[in-house]
Amino acid sequence: xxxxxxxxxxxxxxxxxxxxxxxxxxxxxxxxxxxxxxxxxxxxxxxxxxxxxxxxxxxxxxxxxxxxxxxxxxxxxxxxxxxxxxxxxxxxxxxxxxxxxxxxxxxxxxxxxxxxxxxxxxxxxxxxxxxxxxxxxxxxxxxxxxxxxxxxxxxxxxxxxxxxxxxxxxxxxxxxxxxxxxxxxxxxxxxxxxxxxxxxxxxxxxxxxxxxxxxxxxxxxxxxxxxxxxxxxxxxxxxxxxxxxxxxxxxxxxxxxxxxxxxxxxxxxxxxxxxxxxxxxxxxxxxxxxxxxxxxxxxxxxxxxxxxxxxxxxxxxxxxxxxxxxxxxxxxxxxxxxxxxxxxxxxxxxxxxxxxxxxxxxxxxxxxxxxxxxxxxxxxxxxxxxxxxxxxxxxxxxxxxxxxxxxxxxxxxxxxxxxxxxxxxxxxxxxxxxxxxxxxxxxxxxxxxxxxxxxxxxxxxx
Amino acid sequence: xxxxxxxxxxxxxxxxxxxxxxxxxxxxxxxxxxxxxxxxxxxxxxxxxxxxxxxxxxxxxxxxxxxxxxxxxxxxxxxxxxxxxxxxxxxxxxxxxxxxxxxxxxxxxxxxxxxxxxxxxxxxxxxxxxxxxxxxxxxxxxxxxxxxxxxxxxxxxxxxxxxxxxxxxxxxxxxxxxxxxxxxxxxxxxxxxxxxxxxxxxxxxxxxxxxxxxxxxxxxxxxxxxxxxxxxxxxxxxxxxxxxxxxxxxxxxxxxxxxxxxxxxxxxxxxxxxxxxxxxxxxxxxxxxxxxx
Numbered sequence: 001x002x003x004x005x006x007x008x009x010x011x012x013x014x015x016x017x018x019x020x021x022x023x024x025x026x027x028x029x030x031x032x033x034x035x036x037x038x039x040x041x042x043x044x045x046x047x048x049x050x051x052x053x054x055x056x057x058x059x060x061x062x063x064x065x066x067x068x069x070x071x072x073x074x075x076x077x078x079x080x081x082x083x084x085x086x087x088x089x090x091x092x093x094x095x096x097x098x099x100x101x102x103x104x105x106x107x108x109x110x111x112x113x114x115x116x117x118x119x120x121x122x123x124x125x126x127x128x129x130x131x132x133x134x135x136x137x138x139x140x141x142x143x144x145x146x147x148x149x150x151x152x153x154x155x156x157x158x159x160x161x162x163x164x165x166x167x168x169x170x171x172x173x174x175x176x177x178x179x180x181x182x183x184x185x186x187x188x189x190x191x192x193x194x195x196x197x198x199x200x201x202x203x204x205x206x207x208x209x210x211x212x213x214x215x216x217x218x219x220x221x222x223x224x225x226x227x228x229x230x231x232x233x234x235x236x237x238x239x240x241x242x243x244x245x246x247x248x249x250x251x252x253x254x255x256x257x258x259x260x261x262x263x264x265x266x267x268x269x270x271x272x273x274x275x276x277x278x279x280x281x282x283x284x285x286x287x288x289x290x291x292x293x294x295x296x297x298x299x300x301x302x303x304x305x306x307x308x309x310x311x312x313x314x315x316x317x318x319x320x321x322x323x324x325x326x327x328x329x330x331x332x333x334x335x336x337x338x339x340x341x342x343x344x345x346x347x348x349x350x351x352x353x354x355x356x357x358x359x360x361x362x363x364x365x366x367x368x369x370x371x372x373x374x375x376x377x378x379x380x381x382x383x384x385x386x387x388x389x390x391x392x393x394x395x396x397x398x399x400x401x402x403x404x405x406x407x408x409x410x411x412x413x414x415x416x417x418x419x420x421x422x423x424x425x426x427x428x429x430x431x432x433x434x435x436x437x438x439x440x441x442x443x444x445x446x447x448x449x450x451x452x453x454x455x456x457x458x459x460x461x462x
Numbered sequence: 463x464x465x466x467x468x469x470x471x472x473x474x475x476x477x478x479x480x481x482x483x484x485x486x487x488x489x490x491x492x493x494x495x496x497x498x499x500x501x502x503x504x505x506x507x508x509x510x511x512x513x514x515x516x517x518x519x520x521x522x523x524x525x526x527x528x529x530x531x532x533x534x535x536x537x538x539x540x541x542x543x544x545x546x547x548x549x550x551x552x553x554x555x556x557x558x559x560x561x562x563x564x565x566x567x568x569x570x571x572x573x574x575x576x577x578x579x580x581x582x583x584x585x586x587x588x589x590x591x592x593x594x595x596x597x598x599x600x601x602x603x604x605x606x607x608x609x610x611x612x613x614x615x616x617x618x619x620x621x622x623x624x625x626x627x628x629x630x631x632x633x634x635x636x637x638x639x640x641x642x643x644x645x646x647x648x649x650x651x652x653x654x655x656x657x658x659x660x661x662x663x664x665x666x667x668x669x670x671x672x673x674x675x676x677x678x679x680x681x682x683x684x685x686x687x688x689x690x691x692x693x694x695x696x697x698x699x700x701x702x703x704x705x706x707x708x709x710x711x712x713x714x715x716x717x718x719x720x721x722x723x724x725x726x727x728x729x730x731x732x733x734x735x736x737x738x739x740x741x742x743x744x745x746x747x748x749x750x751x752x753x754x755x
Contacts, residue, residue, distance in 0.1 A: 209591030
């Protein structure tokens with residue numbers, strides 16, 4: 001067992017005396033069993049929200065963007081806030097599976113599958129908003145480079161909005177193949193256990209005939225490593241480019257060089273918070289407490305605390321630079337944020353994002369499941385307000401005081417946002433019932449080094 | 463290619479690695495190893511060549527980057543240069559900073575997708591592809607070594623028996639396997655999985671009598687592994703067999719008498735299951751209680 005050595009100081013990542021077979025059984029259980037009442041209730045609520053959102057989208061498209069609360073001054077509001085919020089949430093998955101793979105962090109294995117699923121589902125939600133905002137979404141293909149014969153000029157490669165098109169579509173598709181490649185051995189495990197013919201057929205189809213040969217595994221590991229190496233700069237580039245949407249403009253409050261790192265930290269922050277929200281519920285409902293342990297939750301809380309503090313530093317830096325620049329427009333933009341008519345949004349953001357994660361310095365609090373869940377929700381709310389503050393407070397009072405105005409959302413704005421939350425949970429709930437939610441093949445590789453029974457065995461030998 | 467194989471199954475990755483070392487020491491050829499997860503060091507032990515997929519990925523990245531540069535140069539500089547805020551729109555180099563993001567994304571896009579496609583094609587993975595692992599447990603917790611036999615069957619067997627193996631089977635592909643779905647049908651009363659459970663069901667003997675009837679046999683299975691079948695003493699026309707109910711239909715000659723006999727067997731089967739669960743009889747002797755009484 002020499003090759004499975006792990007420092008005794010490291011806490012076990014798989015508890016409950018698992019064997020290889022037991023891992024398969026535990027991961028297959030939610031798929032092979034039937035859904036309970038709570039699942040149907042939550043699914044019903046999500047589906048209702050989703051349908052309501054579809055109704056609002058149909059109303060928007062058939063009547064026009066005038067159904068939203070936008071006006072001549074505030075031309076971007078809830079739609080882009082929601083877009084950036086969802087894209088930000090979509091950053092944790094690839095960060096967990098790619099960056100933590102490069103750093104050889106074993107604790108990623110219990111959570112990476114669901115985090116990647118969350119990434120894909122939230123990027124889908126994000127993508128909806130710019131497309132709806134086009135007003136004529138059936139012409140959405142005009143954002144890809146197509147020649148003049150279509151009646152328009154080529155797309156403009158100087159524009160950060162076009163960079164976004166390339167960044168987000170690359171991110172979505174590369175994350176999807178990364179996710180699916182990792183799923184193949186796990187789908188194969190479900191396929192080989194399946195007793196119902198229909199189930200067997202479906203999992204044969206999606207597992208692409210995975211057989212687990214030595215050569216396949218060699219390639220599998222190499223592909224995972226290279227994809228992780230690619231996805232790491234990719235994930236950083238995506239939110240950098242999203243921040244360019246603002247930073248390359250000349251609006252006071254947007255035109256800042258700190259935006260790319262600040263947005264990336266914020267994205268990781270909100271993404272981990274959403275992973276935390278989902279996994280705390282999932283580990284309970286699917287009986288996966290042995291794979292998503294308190295140790296996992298604690299480590300995620302530490303990431304939330306650190307990224308939250310980075311975000312806090314960025315907020316303070318912005319204020320300082322606004323004062324230090326001597327530019328009165330810039331100074332006013334930040335004064336207006338903190339003390340203007342949207343002061344409540346600014347202070348909600350500060351409280352949720354900067355103060356609340358500081359509780360995680362206390363071990364007792366960051367190992368408490370209920371407290372972690374509450375903080376994860378608070379952070380999600382705070383990060384929504386961050387985007388709202390950046391977008392709306394910067395726009396509503398710009399250079400011309402005669403154009404100053406306020407923004408308030410209509411029921412359509414709210415409906416579409418709630419609709420995407422519903423859509424997200426519909427996808428995630430279906431995923432939790434049909435996909436292996438733990439990367440079981442990977443967890444099996446760390447069982448002998450990080451399983452509690454094997455660790456105890458090694459401790460006794462000494 | 464050999465037509466006969468030995469499948470040596472192990473239930474632990476370290477036992478598997480020890481066995482492979484042992485086989486290599488004795489110069490036995492290993493054709494394939496199936497494992498449920500990547501076993502560290504297995505590729506070195508099997509002397510697999512390092513995969514060149516990362517090199518391919520680098521080439522794909524170069525293709526993506528070149529495509530990006532050429533496309534942006536054509537669109538923004540050659541085909542339709544525009545004056546955008548007084549930027550230097552007639553030179554790719556001077557305008558390059560604004561083009562970096564898309565070039566980067568295209569490089570990643572090409573590398574990621576083409577590499578994964580290459581992996582799927584080289585490892586023969588695609589929708590509707592049939593899985594090729596010889597036993598389903600190799601995706602769960604079993605590790606299988608496939609060894610071709612070239613007249614050295616007993617030598618291989620003796621080497622494997624020195625290792626801590628879980629199961630050993632000889633597969634002979636030159637003898638055509640009977641097609642189970644047509645000749646023999648298994649009608650289980652219930653699905654069981656663990657080794658401590660016994661499954662008893664009806665199967666038909668593959669050979670038919672000249673009148674078209676065949677022997678109804680009773681099959682005993684322990685867990686997923688050991689299995690044997692005994693004649694029930696009944697001769698039945700299979701075309702009248704209802705597999706869902708495990709009885710014959712009304713069209714069968716003397717169907718009442720036959721169904722009565724079958725139901726008495728079913729009763730015995732249930733009592734045998736109970737006896738087995740209570741530990742009163744062994745798996746090997748279970749048939750005696752059903753057939754001889």
